[in-house]
Amino acid sequence: MGVSERCPAKIGDYGVIGDCRAAALVSNRGSIDWLCWPRFDSPSIFGAILDRERGGHWSICPTQEFRVERAYVRDSNVLETTFIGPAGRAVLTDLMPVCSQEFKRRSLFPDHELVRQLECLQGELEFRIDFWPRADYGQQSVDLRTPGKLGLRMDVGAGAYWLRSSVPLEVHKDHASATIRLRQNDVVQFSLTYAEESPSVLPAIGDGTRRAIERSVKWWQEWASQCTYNGPYREAVTRSALALKLLCYAPSGAVTAAVTTSLPERIGDSLNWDYRFCWLRDASLTVRALLGLGYHPEAESFLTWLLHATRLTQPQLRVLYTVFGQIAPHERIIEKLQGYCDSRPVRVGNGARNQLQLDVYGQVVEATAQYAEFLGSFDRMTQNALIGIGKYVAKNWDQPDEGIWEPRSGRRNNTHSRLMCWTALDRLLALDEKGNLQGVPRDWFTRERDRIRRQIETRAWNDGLQSYVATLDGDGLDATLLRLAWYGFEHADSARMRGTYRKIQETLGAGNGLLYRYGRDLPEGAFGICGFWGVEHLALSENTLADAHKTFRGLLRYQNDLGLFAEETDPASGGALGNFPQAFTHVGLISAALTLAEQERGKAHPAIQVGSDVKPEAKS
Amino acid sequence: MNWASWILWGFVANVLLTTVNSATQGLGVTRMNLPYILGTIFTPDRDRARLYGYFVHVGVGWILSLIYALIFQSLGAAGWWRGMIIGVVHAFFFLIVVVSLLPGLHPRMASEQQGPEAQNMLEPPGFLALHYGARTPLAVLLSHAIFGALFGAFYHVK
Numbered sequence: 001m002g003v004s005e006r007c008p009a010k011i012g013d014y015g016v017i018g019d020c021r022a023a024a025l026v027s028n029r030g031s032i033d034w035l036c037w038p039r040f041d042s043p044s045i046f047g048a049i050l051d052r053e054r055g056g057h058w059s060i061c062p063t064q065e066f067r068v069e070r071a072y073v074r075d076s077n078v079l080e081t082t083f084i085g086p087a088g089r090a091v092l093t094d095l096m097p098v099c100s101q102e103f104k105r106r107s108l109f110p111d112h113e114l115v116r117q118l119e120c121l122q123g124e125l126e127f128r129i130d131f132w133p134r135a136d137y138g139q140q141s142v143d144l145r146t147p148g149k150l151g152l153r154m155d156v157g158a159g160a161y162w163l164r165s166s167v168p169l170e171v172h173k174d175h176a177s178a179t180i181r182l183r184q185n186d187v188v189q190f191s192l193t194y195a196e197e198s199p200s201v202l203p204a205i206g207d208g209t210r211r212a213i214e215r216s217v218k219w220w221q222e223w224a225s226q227c228t229y230n231g232p233y234r235e236a237v238t239r240s241a242l243a244l245k246l247l248c249y250a251p252s253g254a255v256t257a258a259v260t261t262s263l264p265e266r267i268g269d270s271l272n273w274d275y276r277f278c279w280l281r282d283a284s285l286t287v288r289a290l291l292g293l294g295y296h297p298e299a300e301s302f303l304t305w306l307l308h309a310t311r312l313t314q315p316q317l318r319v320l321y322t323v324f325g326q327i328a329p330h331e332r333i334i335e336k337l338q339g340y341c342d343s344r345p346v347r348v349g350n351g352a353r354n355q356l357q358l359d360v361y362g363q364v365v366e367a368t369a370q371y372a373e374f375l376g377s378f379d380r381m382t383q384n385a386l387i388g389i390g391k392y393v394a395k396n397w398d399q400p401d402e403g404i405w406e407p408r409s410g411r412r413n414n415t416h417s418r419l420m421c422w423t424a425l426d427r428l429l430a431l432d433e434k435g436n437l438q439g440v441p442r443d444w445f446t447r448e449r450d451r452i453r454r455q456i457e458t459r460a461w462n463d464g465l466q467s468y469v470a471t472l473d474g475d476g477l478d479a480t481l482l483r484l485a486w487y488g489f490e491h492a493d494s495a496r497m498r499g500t501y502r503k504i505q506e507t508l509g510a511g512n513g514l515l516y517r518y519g520r521d522l523p524e525g526a527f528g529i530c531g532f533w534g535v536e537h538l539a540l541s542e543n544t545l546a547d548a549h550k551t552f553r554g555l556l557r558y559q560n561d562l563g564l565f566a567e568e569t570d571p572a573s574g575g576a577l578g579n580f581p582q583a584f585t586h587v588g589l590i591s592a593a594l595t596l597a598e599q600e601r602g603k604a605h606p607a608i609q610v611g612s613d614v615k616p617e618a619k620s
Numbered sequence: 621m622n623w624a625s626w627i628l629w630g631f632v633a634n635v636l637l638t639t640v641n642s643a644t645q646g647l648g649v650t651r652m653n654l655p656y657i658l659g660t661i662f663t664p665d666r667d668r669a670r671l672y673g674y675f676v677h678v679g680v681g682w683i684l685s686l687i688y689a690l691i692f693q694s695l696g697a698a699g700w701w702r703g704m705i706i707g708v709v710h711a712f713f714f715l716i717v718v719v720s721l722l723p724g725l726h727p728r729m730a731s732e733q734q735g736p737e738a739q740n741m742l743e744p745p746g747f748l749a750l751h752y753g754a755r756t757p758l759a760v761l762l763s764h765a766i767f768g769a770l771f772g773a774f775y776h777v778k
């Protein structure tokens with residue numbers, strides 16, 4: 001079998017469905033190629049995206065030639081894939097049913113459920129249904145049992161999967177299949193559930209499935225309607241908000257970086273990482289996105305998780321945590337899986353767990369400072385936690401670290417890490433000035449903050465390049481330097497930032513607003529969020545708002561047909577690369593749209609509101 | 621039944637148990653702060669919840685120590701090791717049964733089925749309260765063993 005035959009759909013050809021506890025990827029050929037239950041970082045039951053042969057999948061696909069149109073039901077995470085064949089048209093609806101807590105209190109509700117409904121809208125179409133579950137990342141086959149007419153039962157470890165179907169399936173030992181012919185108005189329905197407690201709840205199919213779909217659409221639409229954003233690109237912002245919501249783990253409030261592991265940053269290469277954990281580097285942008293769109297409960301839940309789930313390691317913060325605040329598991333390789341289009345190895349767990357990233361301290365404190373604008377004050381435990389973080393930063397900011405991009409090549413004196421340490425101390429001082437914190441050692445924090453500023457201004461500035469640089473006394477560029485203005489360290493219009501922006505575009509620009517994160521000659525695509533940082537930088541500068549809009553529109557060309565972004569984009573093909581969908585890219589999009597809207601209205605940028613030592617000219 | 625001995629040593633052992641529970645959280649052994657969990661039944665205010673929860677935990681523990689006293693009476697002897705064994709059994713009961721019931725009992729605790737609605741709730745403890753840290757079962761076992769040993773050592777069977 002050639003590589004192309006071993007490849008599943010393109011990364012951008014997937015759509016995501018979920019229920020804020022787990023998620024699945026559905027290809028534009030109607031195949032569920034990724035599903036992990038009970039939570040995002042659990043082993044997969046369908047993993048064909050990482051190995052078409054061994055990973056397991058559940059496909060519902062026409063047997064004849066067809067073309068496809070896809071869309072989410074308006075303002076929802078209910079996916080509709082319409083197959084258009086020579087003799088008919090049918091729509092496949094995929095979702096994980098959601099409902100209110102009130103409804104759950106009144107009804108029996110499966111712990112986890114995935115619903116698929118296929119309806120022939122016109123003419124006639126033949127479909128092939130293949131159900132191939134494979135447990136534990138494809139390493140374990142699954143025995144299908146047929147206890148009467150209830151459906152198929154699969155016992156995997158401590159849990160039980162049930163597949164209920166409105167059409168008979170031909171059941172083999174480890175898979176089930178059927179070929180069915182649908183005529184206009186014919187409907188077939190499937191419900192796959194998972195429970196770790198017995199007895200499992202077996203949901204009704206038929207009208208019950210229809211009601212579950214209607215209820216889910218309504219729930220998502222009501223959630224989307226709470227969005228208070230009324231600036232430009234509302235459709236893209238709403239889709240990003242819905243994608244971000246899917247990545248929120250509701251029982252704890254954590255936000256996962258992506259729903260997948262090991263989708264490659266370059267096809268066929270080994271830059272494949274597990275992103276099903278919560279990265280603190282995403283914190284401030286996530287809180288900004290949620291607050292800016294009016295989703296205060298989600299922001300509050302996330303911030304509570306951020307400050308209290310990480311308690312076991314405080315005042316030190318790890319780079320990433322599980323959804324319940326545990327240190328992410330050790331990285332291991334799943335040898336049996338071929339990887340996405342032969343991109344090996346497939347990794348689960350994440351080795352960055354042991355890295356030092358000083359930027360996360362600034363991210364957490366900035367997130368807190370933004371939230372304080374709404375909340376006002378903090379309880380004593382939170383205050384102590386924040387001051388503890390500040391003291392750690394004051395003692396440790398002058399160390400080399402791995403930095404935001406988590407290279408595995410060792411530690412460096414990263415300018416961005418220094419910037420975020422400056423941000424941490426600056427925001428804590430601002431919180432103290434506003435009376436939100438008690439007991440801040442002002443003199444110490446002020447002294448260290450000013451030392452960081454002096455160090456960045458002297459050693460992170462390269463006179464020859466007329467640009468800030470990625471590392472102290474270095475000459476490399478990095479897209480994170482654009483954040484110097486966002487956090488209020490420099491004004492976007494200062495001569496230094498104009499020079500830095502120009503140099504970044506020259507060195508890291510990939511066309512149409514795309515930016516590489518730190519080099520063009522690296523084996524990876526342009527990094528999604530960096531392009532949106534470019535938009536924000538332009539928006540914060542004088543007289544470049546139109547350029548910012550143009551750049552934003554350019555970047556929107558790289559979303560897939562459903563409005564979803566991966567971690568990276570291949571500038572040559574425009575295709576998605578890396579894990580998918582990626583929270584970091586979507587919060588970048590939302591933040592950029594918020595900045596555009598704020599600048600259009602002449603509203604002060606949040607960094608200006610929550611900072612203490614932001615550049616004076618930036619305050620005007 | 622030696623009521624005076626139960627009242628005195630049940631109280632002392634419970635103050636120690638509650639203090640050890642808070643200390644294991646403060647020292648970073650576990651994130652679980654049982655007084656805080658109990659206090660948030662009555663108030664979402666974190667500072668007040670810890671205060672209320674401390675008294676509730678001492679009170680409830682005091683009553684539960686009556687069961688320890690009754691077991692000692694039925695055995696006809698107390699002693700630190702008997703108390704420790706009962707404490708370990710108590711800890712296992714708490715970790716396996718009580719913890720799994722908490723999301724259903726506690727008005728401000730999320731269950732693992734929570735969602736997609738976002739509410740500021742206490743995260744669920746998970747099996748053996750492992751969501752609050754890998755060393756949580758150890759901390760619970762330790763604190764209950766100390767409680768049982770102390771109570772057993774000083775309780776006088778009548």
